[in-house]
Amino acid sequence: CYQDVNLILPFFSEIGYKLLYIHLEVGMNKELLNCERVWLNVTPATLRPDLADYGLLEPHALGVRDGKIHALVPMQDLKGPYAASWQDMKGKLVTPGLIDCHTHLIFAGSRAEEFELRQKGVPYAEIARKGGGIISTVRATRAASEERLYELALPRIKSLIREGVTTVEIKSGYGLTLEDELKMLRVARRLGETQPIRVKTTLLAAHAVPPEYRDDPDSWVETICQEIIPAAAEAGLADAVDVFCEHIGFSLAQTEQVYLAADQYNLAVKGHMDQLSNLGGSTLAAHFGALSVDHLEYLDQDGIQALAHRGVVATLLPTAFYFLKETKLPPIAALRKAGVPMAVSSDINPGTAPIVSLRMAMNMACTLLGLTPVEAMAGVTRHAARALGEQERLGQLKVGMLADFLVWNCGHPAELSYLIGVDQLVSRVVNGEETLHG
Ligand code: NIG
Numbered sequence: 001c002y003q004d005v006n007l008i009l010p011f012f013s014e015i016g017y018k019l020l021y022i023h024l025e026v027g028m029n030k031e032l033l034n035c036e037r038v039w040l041n042v043t044p045a046t047l048r049p050d051l052a053d054y055g056l057l058e059p060h061a062l063g064v065r066d067g068k069i070h071a072l073v074p075m076q077d078l079k080g081p082y083a084a085s086w087q088d089m090k091g092k093l094v095t096p097g098l099i100d101c102h103t104h105l106i107f108a109g110s111r112a113e114e115f116e117l118r119q120k121g122v123p124y125a126e127i128a129r130k131g132g133g134i135i136s137t138v139r140a141t142r143a144a145s146e147e148r149l150y151e152l153a154l155p156r157i158k159s160l161i162r163e164g165v166t167t168v169e170i171k172s173g174y175g176l177t178l179e180d181e182l183k184m185l186r187v188a189r190r191l192g193e194t195q196p197i198r199v200k201t202t203l204l205a206a207h208a209v210p211p212e213y214r215d216d217p218d219s220w221v222e223t224i225c226q227e228i229i230p231a232a233a234e235a236g237l238a239d240a241v242d243v244f245c246e247h248i249g250f251s252l253a254q255t256e257q258v259y260l261a262a263d264q265y266n267l268a269v270k271g272h273m274d275q276l277s278n279l280g281g282s283t284l285a286a287h288f289g290a291l292s293v294d295h296l297e298y299l300d301q302d303g304i305q306a307l308a309h310r311g312v313v314a315t316l317l318p319t320a321f322y323f324l325k326e327t328k329l330p331p332i333a334a335l336r337k338a339g340v341p342m343a344v345s346s347d348i349n350p351g352t353a354p355i356v357s358l359r360m361a362m363n364m365a366c367t368l369l370g371l372t373p374v375e376a377m378a379g380v381t382r383h384a385a386r387a388l389g390e391q392e393r394l395g396q397l398k399v400g401m402l403a404d405f406l407v408w409n410c411g412h413p414a415e416l417s418y419l420i421g422v423d424q425l426v427s428r429v430v431n432g433e434e435t436l437h438g
């Protein structure tokens, strides 16, 4: 039943792909015949949960069609001659695209002066209480035009693109009026339309109580529930809703109100939980079937059980832990033991994580929080995809998943958590399109 077929696929690109000439055994890999483009001789770290660790496979040919991974075929099943005139990836590592599932990368202003204060010993929570912190970024962000916010966010998102991020979540939360929150979300959507990266948006109007509502925080929560969530949902601007549940943020009861409103509009929920204290936010979020709870330094055993029970992702934000010089670690061993999926994210923001690098967050997740490089890698692929509700489409190398992947100039996948600051990308593919220099 074998039949030799000579297949000539034309490839044209500025980096010199010429022709790919493959003899195929049709019975074994006819799916490659239908691909628009094939990356030959890559070593996949699939991150498949049914395989151990990185889910490494022997060298494969990876074929793409209609923006999806259409074929993943062992090289030994291909018959030569092939690739003689095509760029052979020579066994290089290929991984799923990196997913940064928690960022606040749209903002104006700088908090460098606050850093000066903090270095003189003034705590983050005290700066926040005195009208600095989040509120100082709110002032600057409100004053910035939509165009200006876009321009300010561009170099940040480009840095993520260059280091291999193919999906990024971006939160609002520095507008804190209906118009300014929608302005931020529109900028996030525009970044996703103009840049070679998927953008997921999260409405975080419950980030801080704006100055106008200082004496009546409950009516800010009402405004969020009755005006901002409905408007963001109707405009299709929010993929999820987030709340900063904290003594300097919103109470458990207020958080619940926001979640109930999100539910009415069928929006997924997430939470900044247990960062500086434990208000029971993770248990509440789990009750609502949240996609993720994030930070978690003060997460307790009840919370862990609730997360495990509902399959909620625990997102670790080691950059904020580092920058705030926290000493209380999130309960990694207990999360691991309970089988809670752990994502890792950069938390890019001007106050607690002015570090625009997911690779750095992976490194810190290992060195500061005690993750293994395998866990850090799963944390920015498979588990980060789940934290965005995208686990069926993203985060693994598997036929049928979206074709977001990276070819690396690196010997072992642990290098992605270990080595910082070196450009190791050979190929960056989003939705089946090569976008390395996007
Ligand atoms: O994720 N915790 C609340 N939100 C941000 C900090 C935002 C800010 O300080 O501007 C965080 O750490």
Ligand code: FE
Binding pocket: 102, 103, 104, 272, 347, 349
């Ligand atoms: Fe955050």
